[in-house]
Amino acid sequence: GAVVSQHPSWVICKSGTSVKIECRSLDFQATTMFWYRQFPKQSLMLMATSNEGSKATYEQGVEKDKFLINHASLTLSTLTVTSAHPEDSSFYICSARPDSPGLSGANVLTFGAGSRLTVL
């Protein structure tokens, strides 16, 4: 089945540093990937839609200069949290839509296991 690898699974950094999170589709190509943010015991908030070869589309209220997204290839999207602050601490989850969906259908996303960011 479709697998999405997200790395790192957890990271602790100092305030002011930048952190990069990778989202990689292991056995399929994905032109479109999505980045979500989740606070404890809350739902997933869509941050942006990442498209290979073009600029990401950010949701309202999400700072594009703060959360840099690069979709460098059909199997890799990265989220960089720049100049991180404690309020950026959260659980970040990526998902990918297979370009060739097969039996599951084009609307079903495969999610990574998430990355927990703690900013001190």
Added chain:
Amino acid sequence: SQQGEEDPQALSIQEGENATMNCSYKTSINNLQWYRQNSGRGLVHLILIRSNEREKHSGRLRVTLDTSKKSSSLLITASRAADTASYFCATASGGYNKLIFGAGTRLAVHP
């Protein structure tokens, strides 16, 4: 942005009982999906129901969709302790079919 509300926010039942979760949404949709999330993990897709469908089954799962009321329900029959997780509905809309998630229901199934 979040699409809507789910209720209940939390549900605690005994093994063998049925669990029903409801989801409401605000805008027109292409389809509605249910996902499961174990604590601190990613999401696993459970079932998808298209906007022109009213009911769908998959194993112990039954999903209904009422587009006139903009609501859906997920029924888990004969629950097991392993069903303990958070359950989220998500609606797909727009050209990218981006998924917008509901608030989620935390289900606890006690042995």
